[in-house]
Amino acid sequence: MTTRTASEPTGPAPLLDLQVLVVAVRRRRRLWSSVALVGMLLGGASAVLLPPPPTATTKLLVAHQEDQPNDPGTLIRTDAALLRTTRIADQALRALGSREKSEDFLEDYEAVGLTNNLLRIDVAGATEAEAVARARALADAFVADHVRRIRQAADAEAKALLDQRDRLRKDLAEVDRTIGEGSQDDGPKVSANRESLFARRAELTSQISDFGRRAAEARIGTPRLVSGTQIVDAPRLVRHSLPRTAATNAGIGLALGLALGLGVAAVGAVVADRPVLRREIAGHLGASVIAELPGRSPRWWRRQRVRAARTRLAASLARTVRGSSETVSLLELGAARATIGIARDLAGELAADGPVAVLDGLPGQPLTHRGRRQEDLTVVGAGDASSVPHQQRRLGLGSVAPGTAWADLQHLGTRTVLVVRAGHGSAAWLHTVARHLADQRIAVVGVVLIDPDPGDRTDGTLWEGPQAAPREETDPPARRNGTGRRRTERLPMWAARVADDDQEGR
Known part of the structure; x- marks a missing residue:
C-alpha cells in the first residue's frame, strides 16, 4: 500500500470543509431539485384549489x-x-x-x-x-x-x-x-x-x-x-388574476422548496460524512486513484470516450496481473455492476495468454447469471478455488461492503484493486476497509473511482516522496521475468496532473 511520509506536514482538519459540502450538495441535486419542484407545484396548485376570498x-x-x-x-x-x-x-x-x-x-x-x-x-x-x-x-x-x-x-x-x-x-x-x-x-x-x-x-x-x-x-x-x-x-x-396569483405562489413555493431541499441535503451530507473527492477517498483508503469511470450509461457522444477509458484500464490492469506472481483481485464497494464489467474486460485482455479462472466471491447471484457469457472465461465459486489448476491464471472478484467475511478475501488474492463508488461509503467505513485489508496483508494496487464528481479538481495520488521509508520484510518478493533477471513489480502509472492552484502544487 502507498503511504504518506512521516515528515509530511499535516494541519488540523477543519470542522466544515466548504468544498466537500458543496460537492456533496451538488451530488444530491435530485433531492433538492425534487423538493423545489414539489414546492413549486404545491404553490401553483394552492392558487387554483384555495382561491382567495372576495x-x-x-x-x-x-x-x-x-x-x-x-x-x-x-x-x-x-x-x-x-x-x-x-x-x-x-x-x-x-x-x-x-x-x-x-x-x-x-x-x-x-x-x-x-x-x-x-x-x-x-x-x-x-x-x-x-x-x-x-x-x-x-x-x-x-x-x-x-x-x-x-x-x-x-x-x-x-x-x-x-x-x-x-x-x-x-x-x-x-x-x-x-x-x-x-x-x-x-x-x-x-x-x-x-x-x-x-x-x-x-x-x-x-x-x-x-x-x-x-x-x-x-x-x-x-x-x-x-x-x-x-x-x-x-x-x-x-x-385577483389567477395566472398572476398562481405564478406568485409557484415562485414562493419554488424558493421555499429549494431552501428546504438545500438545507436537508447539506445536513444529510454533514451527518452521513461520505467522501466524494478523490483526495479524501485516496487519503482514507491509503491508496492512489488510478482510474475513473462513469457510474451510469454515458450519452451517445461520450460512449466512445468511455469505451476507450475502459480499454486503457483493462490493459493497465492486465500488465499489473502479468507482472505479479500473486493473484490479483477486484474488490467492490457500491459498484458491483461496474466491477463485473471491469472483470470481464480484464479477463478478455488476459485471455490472449491462456484461460482465465474468475473466483467469484460477490454476494448475490453467481457471475454466470449476470450479463453475457465468455467462452474463455471460467467462473468458480470462492470456496472452490482449489479445483482450479495451479498453472491457470486466476482473478479474484469480491466485495468489501458491510457484512464482508474479511478472512475469505485473502483467498481471492493477496493484491487487490478497489472499485469504489464516490459518495457510497462513509469515512469510517473506508478506514475500516483499509485496516482490515492491512490486517489480512492484502496490498492495494490502486483505487478505481466510479461515478466521480465532474467538478472535482483535487488530486487523488498519494506520493511517498524522495525519502520514502524502506519496504517492509512482509512485502511480497520481487519476481523474476522470463530472462532470468530480477526486476521489481511495476504498479500502473498514470499521467501526472498539472496542479490547479498553489495549494495543490505544494
Missing part, C-alpha cells in the same frame, strides 16, 4: 390635530391599531346587523397606513357584496369614532380653559371689591397698596381674555379636523 378595499383621509411635517408615521399607525379593536368592530357589526363575534370579525380585515394621513382598509367577505358592505361599515365606524374623539378632546380642552377663566373672574371680582372698599386716605403705604391692587386687576383681566380666546380657538379647530377626516376612495372589489 376582498374589498377603501381608503380614508385622516386628519390629526398633532400633524407635523416630520412625523415618522406614529399617528397613522395608531389609527391602524385602533381600527383593529373590538370597539370599532362592534360598531361596524351593529351597522351591518350581523351577529358575528367581533373577535372573529377582526380576522377578516386589516388596516395599513400608506402615508401620514392616508389609511387603507382591506376586508374579506363570503361574497362580493358582503365584502363591499363590510368595508363601508368599517370606514363609517372609524370616521365616526375619530370625529367623536376629536370633539371630545376639543370640548374637554375648552371646558378646562373656561373653568380656569371663571376662577379668574371670581378673583377679579374680589379685587374690584377690595379696591371699592379701599380708604380715601393719602399716604405712601395706602398708595402702594392701591397700585398693587390695580396691577393685579390688570393681570387678571389679561388672563381672562387669554383663556377665553384659547377656548374659542379650541372649538374653532374642530370643524377643520372633522371635515378633513373622510372616505377618499369608495369601497371597491379587489380583482
Whole structure:
C-alpha cells in the first residue's frame, strides 16, 4: 500500500470543509431539485384549489390635530391599531346587523397606513357584496369614532380653559371689591397698596381674555379636523388574476422548496460524512486513484470516450496481473455492476495468454447469471478455488461492503484493486476497509473511482516522496521475468496532473 511520509506536514482538519459540502450538495441535486419542484407545484396548485376570498378595499383621509411635517408615521399607525379593536368592530357589526363575534370579525380585515394621513382598509367577505358592505361599515365606524374623539378632546380642552377663566373672574371680582372698599386716605403705604391692587386687576383681566380666546380657538379647530377626516376612495372589489396569483405562489413555493431541499441535503451530507473527492477517498483508503469511470450509461457522444477509458484500464490492469506472481483481485464497494464489467474486460485482455479462472466471491447471484457469457472465461465459486489448476491464471472478484467475511478475501488474492463508488461509503467505513485489508496483508494496487464528481479538481495520488521509508520484510518478493533477471513489480502509472492552484502544487 502507498503511504504518506512521516515528515509530511499535516494541519488540523477543519470542522466544515466548504468544498466537500458543496460537492456533496451538488451530488444530491435530485433531492433538492425534487423538493423545489414539489414546492413549486404545491404553490401553483394552492392558487387554483384555495382561491382567495372576495376582498374589498377603501381608503380614508385622516386628519390629526398633532400633524407635523416630520412625523415618522406614529399617528397613522395608531389609527391602524385602533381600527383593529373590538370597539370599532362592534360598531361596524351593529351597522351591518350581523351577529358575528367581533373577535372573529377582526380576522377578516386589516388596516395599513400608506402615508401620514392616508389609511387603507382591506376586508374579506363570503361574497362580493358582503365584502363591499363590510368595508363601508368599517370606514363609517372609524370616521365616526375619530370625529367623536376629536370633539371630545376639543370640548374637554375648552371646558378646562373656561373653568380656569371663571376662577379668574371670581378673583377679579374680589379685587374690584377690595379696591371699592379701599380708604380715601393719602399716604405712601395706602398708595402702594392701591397700585398693587390695580396691577393685579390688570393681570387678571389679561388672563381672562387669554383663556377665553384659547377656548374659542379650541372649538374653532374642530370643524377643520372633522371635515378633513373622510372616505377618499369608495369601497371597491379587489380583482385577483389567477395566472398572476398562481405564478406568485409557484415562485414562493419554488424558493421555499429549494431552501428546504438545500438545507436537508447539506445536513444529510454533514451527518452521513461520505467522501466524494478523490483526495479524501485516496487519503482514507491509503491508496492512489488510478482510474475513473462513469457510474451510469454515458450519452451517445461520450460512449466512445468511455469505451476507450475502459480499454486503457483493462490493459493497465492486465500488465499489473502479468507482472505479479500473486493473484490479483477486484474488490467492490457500491459498484458491483461496474466491477463485473471491469472483470470481464480484464479477463478478455488476459485471455490472449491462456484461460482465465474468475473466483467469484460477490454476494448475490453467481457471475454466470449476470450479463453475457465468455467462452474463455471460467467462473468458480470462492470456496472452490482449489479445483482450479495451479498453472491457470486466476482473478479474484469480491466485495468489501458491510457484512464482508474479511478472512475469505485473502483467498481471492493477496493484491487487490478497489472499485469504489464516490459518495457510497462513509469515512469510517473506508478506514475500516483499509485496516482490515492491512490486517489480512492484502496490498492495494490502486483505487478505481466510479461515478466521480465532474467538478472535482483535487488530486487523488498519494506520493511517498524522495525519502520514502524502506519496504517492509512482509512485502511480497520481487519476481523474476522470463530472462532470468530480477526486476521489481511495476504498479500502473498514470499521467501526472498539472496542479490547479498553489495549494495543490505544494
